[in-house]
Amino acid sequence: xxxxxxxxxxxxxxxxxxxxxxxxxxxxxxxxxxxxxxxxxxxxxxxxxxxxxxxxxxxxxxxxxxxxxxxxxxxxxxxxxxxxxxxxxxxxxxxxxxxxxxxxxxxxxxxxxxxxxxxxxxxxxxxxxxxxxxxxxxxxxxxxxxxxxxxxxxxxxxxxxxxxxxxxxxxxxxxxxxxxxxxxxxxxxxxxxxxxxxxxxxxxxxxxxxxxxxxxxxxxxxxxxxxxxxxxxxxxxxxxxxxxxxxxxxxxxxxxxxxxxxxxxxxxxxxxxxxxxxxxxxxxxxxxxxxxxxxxxxxxxxxxxxxxxxxxxxxxxxxxxxxxxxxxxxxxxxxxxxxxxxxxxxxxxxxxxxxxxxxxxxxxxxxxxxxxxxxxxxxxxxxxxxxxxxxxxxxxxxxxxxxxxxxxxxxxxxxxxxxxxxxxxxxxxxxxxxxxxxxxxxxxxxxxxxxxxxxxxxxxxxxxxxxxxxxxxxxxxxxxxxxxxxxxxxxxxxxxxxxxxxxxxxxxxxxxxxxxxxxxxxxxxxxxxxxxxxxxxxxxxxxxxxxxxxxxxxxxxxxxxxxxxxxxxxxxxxxxxxxxxxxxxxxxxxxxxxxxxxxxxxxxxxx
Ligand code: M6R
Numbered sequence: 271x272x273x274x275x276x277x278x279x280x281x282x283x284x285x286x287x288x289x290x291x292x293x294x295x296x297x298x299x300x301x302x303x304x305x306x307x308x309x310x311x312x313x314x315x316x317x318x319x320x321x322x323x324x325x326x327x328x329x330x331x332x333x334x335x336x337x338x339x340x341x342x343x344x345x346x347x348x349x350x351x352x353x354x355x356x357x358x359x360x361x362x363x364x365x366x367x368x369x370x371x372x373x374x375x376x377x378x379x380x381x382x383x384x385x386x387x388x389x390x391x392x393x394x395x396x397x398x399x400x401x402x403x404x405x406x407x408x409x410x411x412x413x414x415x416x417x418x419x420x421x422x423x424x425x426x427x428x429x430x431x432x433x434x435x436x437x438x439x440x441x442x443x444x445x446x447x448x449x450x451x452x453x454x455x456x457x458x459x460x461x462x463x464x465x466x467x468x469x470x471x472x473x474x475x476x477x478x479x480x481x482x483x484x485x486x487x488x489x490x491x492x493x494x495x496x497x498x499x500x501x502x503x504x505x506x507x508x509x510x511x512x513x514x515x516x517x518x519x520x521x522x523x524x525x526x527x528x529x530x531x532x533x534x535x536x537x538x539x540x541x542x543x544x545x546x547x548x549x550x551x552x553x554x555x556x557x558x559x560x561x562x563x564x565x566x567x568x569x570x571x572x573x574x575x576x577x578x579x580x581x582x583x584x585x586x587x588x589x590x591x592x593x594x595x596x597x598x599x600x601x602x603x604x605x606x607x608x609x610x611x612x613x614x615x616x617x618x619x620x621x622x623x624x625x626x627x628x629x630x631x632x633x634x635x636x637x638x639x640x641x642x643x644x645x646x647x648x649x650x651x652x653x654x655x656x657x658x659x660x661x662x663x664x665x666x667x668x669x670x671x672x673x674x675x676x677x678x679x680x681x682x683x684x685x686x687x688x689x690x691x692x693x694x695x696x697x698x699x700x701x702x703x704x705x706x707x708x709x710x711x712x713x714x715x716x717x718x719x720x721x722x723x724x725x726x727x728x729x730x731x732x733x734x735x736x737x738x739x740x741x742x743x744x745x746x747x748x749x750x751x752x753x754x755x756x757x758x759x760x761x762x763x764x765x766x767x768x769x770x771x772x773x774x775x776x777x778x779x780x781x782x783x784x785x786x787x788x789x790x791x792x793x794x795x796x797x798x799x800x801x802x803x804x805x806x807x808x809x810x811x812x813x814x815x816x817x818x819x820x821x822x823x824x825x826x827x828x829x830x831x832x833x834x835x836x837x838x839x840x841x842x843x844x845x846x847x848x849x850x851x852x853x854x855x856x857x858x859x860x861x862x863x864x865x866x867x868x869x870x871x872x873x874x875x876x877x
Pocket of ligand 1: 614615
């Protein structure tokens with residue numbers, strides 16, 4: 271995680287570096303800092319906490335300079351204090367780092383034994399000292415950087431300044447993304463193209479192991495063996511403007527309300543209005559013959575994959591496995607030659623998902639990704655990308671990206687089913703019609719917001735909350751619990767409803783609300799039986815169902831949320847909205863920082 275940005279400029283860089291950090295705050299907000307070269311000397315300002323604290327510091331003590339680097343941190347090694355904030359610097363070298371240096375302890379001991387004084391608890395500070403040691407031995411900045419890089423184990427994207435070299439900025443990447451931007455007499459460096467969006471849209475994505483010398487004249491790129499190499503430049507499709515909250519109190523609420531529109535936009539890419547069929551871009555493999563589908567993702571994207579497993583198996587009649595990327599990447603899964611591996615990610619930069627993708631490529635899988643950022647690392651390394659068109663998602667809690675992922679995966683499941691002859695034309699038309707109805711149905715579901723807010727006021731008082739669901743609603747129970755935990759800090763767990771009696775039912779008492787996700791699908795009766803087992807033991811139920819379900823659910827629920835009737839196939843998409851709103855209002859009622867909850871970052875670029 272962490273975001274880095276750098277400029278070799280013609281005019282003052284600090285305000286533009288801070289603007290770049292604002293665009294990168296989704297990568298972490300534990301601390302922020304800037305370093306520039308002022309008359310050849312390294313000068314820096316740092317602050318604990320969100321960017322606004324750094325702005326205050328800079329207002330009190332402005333920072334000149336036309337070459338600089340900046341950093342927003344998600345702490346890995348060392349507490350999120352000002353002292354541990356980047357840039358880390360000696361008198362000779364300043365460094366910003368995204369990633370983890372795995373051999374930092376050995377390096378630290380070696381450097382301390384050599385007389386270097388370490389001021390922080392971080393894994394990153396040693397990089398500045400390694401560069402300094404090389405400079406002390408007479409190396410040029412370029413040589414010092416190249417030699418220091420060879421000493422590092424782990425993952426990094428770096429920006430490095432050298433005292434006395436005002437017009438030079440060195441960048442390097444291994445395992446973490448880094449983008450070079452080309453300007454008019456200026457050059458830029460960023461963790462992603464978004465960071466430098468207002469400055470340049472002509473960008474070059476450095477390749478694994480590359481390092482780059484940036485001067486006002488341009489970029490000289492070296493590969494891992496230090497040879498000068500050419501890398502392609504591209505036009506980035508990034509807008510310069512910052513995304514605004516509009517009249518919404520939080521980005522999360524705005525993004526929840528955007529769902530009818532962005533689901534419609536996403537569907538519009540995969541649904542042909544003339545033929546009334548799902549149409550995918552041409553695939554470099556045949557869906558009819560893939561022996562197995564392996565879905566890998568993290569967090570909310572993983573739950574989208576878990577829903578898709580139900581769809582691929584039931585509708586597509588193809589075996590599908592799903593795993594969290596952090597487990598999958600080390601599991602050495604045996605995969606059949608020619609299988610299809612599907613990676614789901616909003617950011618397209620999640621380190622574990624990217625590593626899992628690379629493993630699957632080595633195992634001869636076809637690589638398909640469902641991503642929201644088309645220029646992301648995962649998208650660029652895929653054989654085929656099925657983008658979601660959710661638009662920028664700013665709130666750390668994923669909402670609209672999730673429902674758009676579901677829509678894309680539903681289209682893929684229909685296309686798979688058709689290719690394999692698993693559904694006839696009538697069944698295909700029924701499923702497709704249900705999907706096309708989702709934007710309008712989502713608008714109807716959003717009309718229940720006031721009622722959800724009222725219920726959330728009660729739920730927010732609980733210390734623990736359980737979520738239950740069956741079939742494709744089981745992943746929604748997991749997602750509901752994750753949403754509540756991450757933004758309201760209430761402990762919550764999701765369970766398959768049928769699992770309750772195998773242990774979790776012992777938790778039931780009136781202080782533990784139980785959210786039961788039960789649309790009137792073919793498993794409704796079974797879910798409702800499980801609900802009554804909870805009621806019989808004094809549990810307080812929030813039943814989230816539909817008009818038909820309410821008629822058959824019986825009495826005893828403490829709260830009911832009755833949504834419009836919905837087709838079973840799309841129920842996971844529509845039931846996502848109340849679980850999102852419930853978490854949102856519970857968080858607001860507890861006064862937490864909804865868009866930037868504690869300890870989290872939007873994009874998880876370290877493993
Ligand atoms: O960018 P990705 O979709 O790959 O991110 C995966 C997870 O980090 C993400 O879904 C996370 O769990 C969210 N904060 C959940 O709301």
